[in-house]
Amino acid sequence: MTRTTTACAYVMDEDQAGLLACLLAGYADAAQEIQDRSRMGSVVALLQVARDDLEGLEGALLLVARTASTRTGKTLLTFKKIAAALGVESEQAAQGRYRRKVGNLNGADSGLDGTP
Known part of the structure; x- marks a missing residue:
């Protein structure tokens, strides 16, 4: 089992890392759609x-x-x-x-x- 360590020293296993990646993917996609800096507030609102x-x-x-x-x-x-x-x-x-x-x-x- 591969272990992944985050900056806060929490150790998660491969399954946990995959689930977190799936959850974050939706937010990352939404943030990438914001091209205009004036709309960056919308990204932070995420x-x-x-x-x-x-x-x-x-x-x-x-x-x-x-x-x-x-x-x-x-x-x-x-x-x-x-x-x-x-x-x-x-x-x-x-x-x-x-x-x-x-x-x-x-x-x-x-x-x-x-x-x-």
Whole structure:
């Protein structure tokens, strides 16, 4: 497995790098279409679009990670593993992030996965 290191010293595997490249390709294509410097503000505005997209993507991935597998009935990732992947200090921090991104479905006190 080939590892790619970014400037922030985060190490991603080849699959992660490929997914990131696909995500960024759409933004790069849009930026290349801007030839006029006076429209460069539009390119910079893409940053907010990208942030919004990543917010939605993070919520969707967290939901999928905590959804029970149809094969085993267990969640795909524990909050301990999610915490490690996100670089947060504890399972509780990962749970808080899950709640902020995914929310409590149907107004219940627990998420889709039954997490308190």
